Amino acid sequence: MSVAARELIDRAMSRLPDSLRSQVAEWISDFQDVGELPESEMALQSLPAVWASSPFVARACLRAPEMLQSLSGDGELERAREDGEFTLGVEQAIAEADSEEAVNSALRRFRRREMVRIAWRDLAGWAALEETLRELSALADACIDGALRWHRDKLQGRFGTPRDAEGHAVGFYVLGMGKLGGRELNYSSDIDLIFGFAAPGETDGPRCIANEQFFTRLGQKLINTLNARLVEGFVFRVDMRLRPYGDSGPLVMTTDQLETYYESQGREWERYAMIKARVVAGDQAAGQALLDALRPFIYRRYLDFNALASLRDMKAMIENEVEKRGLEDNIKLGAGGIREVEFVGQAFQLIRGGRERGLQERSIIRVLEYLGRQNALPGYAVRELLEGYEFLRRCENRLQAMEDKQVHELPEQPVDRQRLALSMGFDRWDDFNPRLDDIRRRVHDHFDQVFAAPQAERDSAAHAVPEIGDLWSEELDAEVASGVFERNGFERPEASLRALQTFRDGSHCRALSSNGRARLDRLMPLLLGAIAAAEHPDDTLARLLDLLEGIVRRTTYIALLVENPMALSQLVKLCSASPWMARHLARYPVLLDELLDPRTLYAPLRRQALADELQHRLDAHPENDMEQRMEVLRQFKQANTLRVAAADLSGVTPLMVVSDYLTDVAEVALSEVLDMAWKYLEGRHGKPWCVVDGERREARFGVIAYGKLGGLELGYGSDLDLVFLHDSVGEQQSTDGNKAVDNNVFFARLAQRIIHILGAAMAGGVLYEVDTRLRPSGRAGLLATGVDAYVDYQRNKAWTWEHQALVRARYVAGPEELGEVFATVRRDILGMERDLDALRKDVREMRHRMYQEKGQRSDDLFDLKQGRGGIADIEFMVQYGVLANARKTPRLLRYTDNIRLLGELAEAGWINGTDAERLADAYRLYRGRVHRATLQERPTQVDGAEYAEQRDAVAGLWQQLME
Incomplete structure (x- = not known):
């Protein structure tokens, strides 16, 4: 050994604990008797610590000294391998093998060489x-x-x-x-x-x-x-x-x-x-x-909260085995061990993996990172779990590298404890062990947060007086049961008791498996307790029993509510506030998942966030799986409608913002539907082209929204009034695919496809009902209209009421260039010179005809939408004001919603500011009441005296402006 090599070795040896130094010195001496130490400085500097940490590596080198020389001399010890290098290495190792014995021997030599290289790099801190x-x-x-x-x-x-x-x-x-x-x-x-x-x-x-x-x-x-x-x-x-x-x-x-x-x-x-x-x-x-x-x-397509209970049971079995065999120091199976980190990640995979492609991962590290990015786990929890996993896995590897044995228990012998501490970067066991305990404690705390069983089982013997939860679990005398209901704020105790008994004895509950019944028995006392705290417990119980009847046999939803007290409390709160909400959740129980996090439940998303969420949902399914992507669209719409309604019911979201949210949801969905339909038709027929003035260009297609969507006033369950436009003109109007068709055929089929995607009844319901009767010539007209034909119709054939409808029209989906064309057409049509007396007469007659057909039939009631002095009167006045003044005041065409149009009409001098504000206030008041009536599933007719002041003001202005 050279002087320089001896100095390197000596310096490295001096850093070893006394208890390990003599054994390593003996091994080095023995190795020099049979071979040459490596010349690489990196190898020499790391050798004492590596051999001190792993007697297996030291003995393997002593057994085959040429192996260490080869690894070091070729630089293999100092670099990572690509996967293909292992394949090539095995091929070379067994290439000459002509018997099973030869193959077996060659593979074992290859494996030992690679295990030494991998262990060395790990223990030296190079990998x-x-x-x-x-x-x-x-x-x-x-x-x-x-x-x-x-x-x-x-x-x-x-x-x-x-x-x-x-x-x-x-x-x-x-x-x-x-x-x-x-x-x-x-x-x-x-x-x-x-x-x-x-x-x-x-x-x-x-x-x-x-x-x-x-x-x-x-x-x-x-x-x-x-x-x-x-x-x-x-x-x-x-x-x-x-x-x-x-x-x-x-x-x-x-x-x-x-x-x-x-x-x-x-x-x-x-x-x-x-x-x-x-x-x-x-x-x-x-x-x-x-x-x-x-x-x-x-990966189940639904949220499978049953998996959580199964994993909890599996973990309990492991814990029993750990206790029975005294494996508390087992860093894999013991509390806060590797298995608990894996269970946390895999719980989310089993529950949500079918819905979230990002969870369909084999690597627990990637899974935890994904959960952090999606805020499914708090950031600090993800950091501590990842830190714990890395520490525990390095500890596991270094335990096993000592003797190439599959061990997970912490060593008992002082020398082996010192080896493990050294390999983990600690000077002493007493420094390493507290750090390991702290890591395991944190991991176990996070594991408990995910896996801790929900509320403890009730001890029915612990109280003498029956409580609300006992109404499900115990056979109580009817009088006693009614008294329990009454003490808990129920105003119709006998009716509520009958409803509960009918549900409990009904076929849905009787058909449950033993596991399903056990889950329901855990849920119902919790649910009854939450209902008793609600504002209207009788109504809330009836609504929730209806909901449960639809989901009780789908036990994963029952498990969701049992496992998540927050979801249960939000469910009761929302169903208490709105029968519409209860019915919405009953129709689409997949939405129960949205109740898990109030931070997102009461925070509807705006346009870009909605688009990002929809794309994330769709990315989990291939583009050719049209049926599943249509279902995703429905789930997206229902989930975001739920968020809007929850925020609406909480009272923190103003009426106009509610409509903005609902409009954003519809437009994001509509844009995706157009994209899906276009790709489908393009795949069959190619792209539509036309030749104009000798230049070939692609023909474009867009969607115009009328009515409530056009006017940014969408409500819960509103239809979409749509008109489809294209700009195909000139010559050679045809698609370029193998099955080419005329552009008019292509665009008609495209419109039909859009209507189908929107209106098809599926498990997730209908995306949106569509009304296309506002297109040129109504039901008799083409489903998709060329721009030139649209302009000709609007100029020469359209009725006044169709121009009224155009006031609320907006371009909502398609290429921007076509949107600009439509904006110009709309501006030109609405800005036409008009005979104001004839215009007023047409608008007034149309309003009278509508009142005759849809107006209220009782003087004691006021129809918020169609009654005299109601919503329709305000809308017609606004539309008349725009049509009468747009030519001289083009700024009236900037907006399509009534509130801003009233402001613009006041600025234009058509109506004074006080009157405009009076109409706007009445309009907001009426529409707010309509929203609440929808959520309460009540008619939009109210007591005739309720809005007398607003009705009189609107009717007076109608008389002033329109008569």
Whole structure:
């Protein structure tokens, strides 16, 4: 050893604890007797600490000194490997092997060399945790695939190639489960495998056997090569117990058999296991086809809160085993251990993974990072869980690297404790252990936040007087039960008791499984207690029982409410405030998920945030899955309508802002519908083109909103009044696809497709009802109208009422250029010179006809919408004012909503400011009452005396301006 090398070694040795220094010095001395220490300064400086931390690495180097020279001399020790390098390394290692013994020996030598390299880089601090886990997993992948290919070639030499009934070669694949599947393999881990093959059949060789026999032999030989403990050790310990039926099941199964098993018999823990499943060897396409088919089994399309209870049960079993076997110091299974971090992430995956593509991840690190980005977990919790996971996994690797053994218990011997502390960067065990305890405490606290059971079970014996929750769990005398209801604020106790008994004894509850009934029995006392605190408990109970009747057999929703007291309280609060809300949630129970976080429930999104949310939802589904994307659109609309209604009911959102929110939701959805419909038609017929003045250009299509959407006054459940325009003119008006059609046909079909996407009845309801009768010529007109034809109609054929409707028209979807064309057309039409007397007469007669058809029939009631002095009178006055003054005051055409138009009319001098404000106040008052009537499911007719002052003011102005 050179003087410089000796100085490097001595300096590194001086930093070792006394308890480890002498053993390392002895190993170095022994190594010099059989080989040369590496020349690399990095290797020399790190050698004492690495060998002190891992006797396995030290002995492996002593056993094969040339291995250390090779790793160091070639620079392999100092750099990470790409996955492909492991594959190439295995191929080279077994290339000359002509027997099973030779293959087994070669793989073990290769594995030992790579484990030394990986451990060295980890212990020297040269590799991040993710690199270490990835390399260990890639090493396992390469060894499995190399051994598989070698044995398959040999078996095919004896029996021929396995083929299916059509004569196609049949693929065999290996699924890696657990940490191998997640590319998070630890240092001395078992590898959990499942074997599958594509189809039954038989081999085509002279010694023909069934495919199942062939692949069973292949699987057995693969396991033996990897798992057998020979003089040179093992490659990887193999565990096959995760396969269907466990040890009692067949070693190999066809894809169809595996798919049938999981779909018909798969249990919750198998869903949990399959989250990490990955094809690690063999026929990648065949294995991936199975995983794709099992995606609905793993990730349910609905929010599956049943999974939380199942995971809680699984964790309880582990805790019982930990206590029974005294494994409290187990950093994997003990409190605050690795498994608790994994359970937190996987709980969200199982519950929400079907709805959120970002959770369909094998890596727990990626899952936790995603939960942080989505605010599903607080930022500090994600940081502490990730920090804890990294610390615990490094600790696990370094424990196992000591002797290349699968251990998770903290060492008891002082020297081994010192090794672990040193490898984790601590001078003493007494410095390391408190840090580990702190990490585990934090992890366990976060685990408890996610998994802690909801409210403790009630102790019915603890109180002598029956409480509200006892009305469900105990058979109480009717008089006693009514008294309980009465003490809790119910005004109709007998009726409420009958409703509760009818629900409890009804067919929906009787048909529940034992688990379903148990969940309902946990929910109902909590629900009754929350209802008793509501403002109108009798009505709230009736509404919630109706809702429960629709969801009680879908136990995941019951589990959601049991597991989330916040969701339960918000449900009661909203249903108490509005029967419309109760009915909305009953129709679309998937919306119960929105109740989990009041921060988002009462904070409706504006335009860009809505567009981002919709895109995020759609990204989880391929573009060619039209049906599922249509369902996503409906869920998006229902969820955001719920948020708007919740904010409305809370009283914090003004009326006009409510309509703005609802309008934003509709326009974002409509824009996406247009995009979906266009792509669908373009895929079939190509793009529409036309030639104008010798220039070829793409024809454009846009959507015009009339009525409430056009006027920015959308309400709950409002229809969309739509007109479709295109600008195809000139020559060669045709699409450019293989199935080319005339542009008029293309745009008519496009409009039909939009109406279909909006109006199709699906599980999530109808997106929006559509009314297209305001298009030129009404029902007799073309569904999509060219701009020139639209202009001609509006100039020469349109009725006055159609120009009134145009006052509220806006361009809401399509290319901006066409929107500018429409704005010009609208400005020109509304700015036409008019005979004001004739105009006033037309508007007045149309209003009279509407009143005759829709007006109120009782002098004792006031119809807010159609009654004299009501909403329609104000709208007609505004429309007349715009049509009468737009030519001389073009600024009247800037807006389409009545409130701002009244302000503009006052500025223009058509009406004085006081009168304009009086109309605006009445309009806001009426519309606010209409909104509340919708949410309360009440008619829009009120007592005739209620708005007498406003009615008289509006009627007086009508007389002044219109008569």
